[in-house]
Amino acid sequence: MTRVRGGDTGVVDDLPEVRFARTGDGVTLGYQVFGRGPVLVWMPSLSNIVAQWRIPVVRAAYLGLSRHLTVVLYDGRGTGSSDRRIDLTDLGVDAHLRDLQAVLDDAGIERASLLGYYHSVATAIAFAAREPGRVERMVLFGGAPRLREAMRPAQTQALLSLVDQDWGLFADAAATAWLGWDSAPSGRWTAEAFRTATTAPVAKAWFEAAQHIDVTAELGRVRAPTLVLHRQGEQQIPVEVARRLTGGLPDARLVERPGSTPTLFLEDPAADVRLVTEFVTTGRVSRPAAGTAAQMLTPREGEVLRLLAAGDSNSEIARRLGIAVHTVERHLANLYRKIGARGRTDAVAYALRHTPD
Template identity: 30%
Template sequence: MQVRILGPVDVVVDGVPRPVRGLRRRAVLALLALRAGEIVSTDRLADVVWARQRPPAPNTVQTHVSALRGLLGDRAAIEVRSPGYALEAATDVREARRLIESGLLAPDPATSAARLREALTLWRDRSLADVTELPELAQEAHRLDLLRLDAVEALTEARLALGEHARLVPELEALCREHPFREGLHRQLMLALYAVGRQADALAVFEGLRRSLDEQLGVGPGPALREAHAALLRHDTRLRPAAVRVEPNRFCTTGEGVRVAYNCAGSGPPLVVPAAWIATLEMGWQDPHLRTFYATLAARHRVIRYDGPDTGLSGPWHGELSLESEVEVLRTVVDALGLQRVALLGVSKGALVALAFAASYPQRVDRLVLYGGYLDGTRITTAQAREAFVALVRENWGMGSKLLAELLLPDEDAEARERFARLQRASAPAPVAARLLTGCYELRVTDIVDRVVAPALVLHRRDDQLVPYSLGRELATVLPDARFVPLAGRSHFPHMGDARAVLDAIGSFLDLPLDNRSPAALPG
């Protein structure tokens, strides 16, 4: 049994579609399906279905519910729950959301494309096609159609990574005509055109959209589109999908019995990236910005990443979060690969883990790259702000993930931030996210940095929205052998904003001979 709203509203019982007769009855079922498993009050049903006018009789909603139970063939499919009803049946929209999230988290573009295609087949027509004359359901239909468009963009991104540029050009041209202000689609069309040798046409797409946005909306292109345009002009080789071999995921187990998932990409000297937040292995190779970032590093190094305990593919962690436990996880991964010496790339909280490992095992660390790091998490913001933020994440992960997206992706558009927020929620439940955020604020390395002997490159953006620039500069001043490179921008993620500047600095540092490793310090 399934209720379908991604098209005309109907039900499928034993594989056979059954139409729902009457606008009001379809609307009642649609509202219940939109909130499947949740209580929808009788007052809410009446307000929406009768456009905020009271129904002709007090028991009218109950009459429609009774008829819908008969259509579904199971009285338990719609439960009475005060002060209304709850649908306890499968819905196509819930399945679509599951497949889309699964596609976004897929470990490779081919798997991602397959799952996203499956999700898109669930749309039979415009969402809620036969109830949109009711104003609030028309708004819900618009939101569902935007979800469909998000899936189309994600599928296109996967297909670009698979090299389907020529096939995508006509499809994207049609989509851009249908959605003339959708910047993500225009960016993808520009990349596809450039990849098939049509640079002039790609630049013309940008100019046409820039002019339309200015004349009709009074705004300019967003940062992602501007960066794509600049990359076209400089013939950036990273515009083409980076050819990088990602090895299958592997697993190792810490002395405490925690199962840790990790993978490797590329070849060359090992570069290990300590887990910093809840981004997973799957996310790392699917997100186009992150994929390009790591693929660029993997062209010269063997990049090793892992999921921290309680996130992604790794197992649960039942103890207290501490630097010692984080170092144990990192050591377990390094030992599992049989590596004697490594370079470490620590981002945000991962910088503290890298420093703690370097202090504990100085003979095993060649060099350190520390981006967006700090010495003491309690100094990131006030105690009141820390407590409020952690409480929000714990009690309302939906709002908390959106606030994190705004802080971490300050230059991205609303669509990109919403996608990131959804991925965060899919990667870890609220209690885990709150515990990890608490760790970011509580960990400190002030008493061990003097034991770090490996040369370090410290990078920090001047207007970082999450970790103040002053904390990064302070970190560089207390390390025995460090050079500080200030960067323009405000994104806390190294792969966002001007990622090229970050990669250039890292590449120069890692490629230097061991007796001349630190780049010249820049004024900060």
């Protein structure tokens, strides 16, 4: 089992070995294999598998999944530990399929479940349609068969405009405003993982190619049982996109997870890990048991609630936690909804009744 040093030092001990596969068109790809049990390939978007181990929440997700699953991570062409010098005109779905095929073949994996995440949702669908004998099950989050649908929200378009203007600013904004990693050290290390994942020209080419990826015609040929997960705020991908995806697949279920952070394993991470693990190992989907409202709060929301109950203003909370005021406001809106508060007074009353001293 991988051992990783905790805390916010960013130092990772005993990482899984980075292996290297070679695609049919001569691109070298870095990948890792760890854990035990049925194989789950966590497919990449812009990734840096080594840097991602430094993100505490992501590291916890990797280790949580690896208790019952063999997890495969890899960097797609042009990113992370894979070849950076690539043909920027060849980043469509066929190129990404060559990446996945090369990793599976090099690792000697005949059959696996796929976790398609954001950009790689379309690739997972295409592979399952074209290679049905190699895909056991699929878990899909944050993407769409027509990728431009997942990239349409105004906030996403505004962020993508930063890619070739200010790569560092894009990385910071993507980690916080886009993906919701507000808390230190997760936000800091997520931004660093973005920043080191690739270069601005490669990222720009990735996103431009994604606008043209459309595997809608292949949905009906997918035979793998599929779990579609959705957790997004109003400014991110609307739930209708996930519902259309689910309806287009012959054997799919949609689970809408509570919360508004557009990622897995950040809000209620233990339940997300259980949900994915159970589906991959058994094919069953058991909705997480409803807990108390306090149990449903994220750690950051709990901190905001405690400071609110202590009488701090939004600006004081922001200063104490090292986050923006608008982020405090977003956390307040989320926790108000979870605890049924109509406003600040109700939330303070709730905190006094339910928050331990």
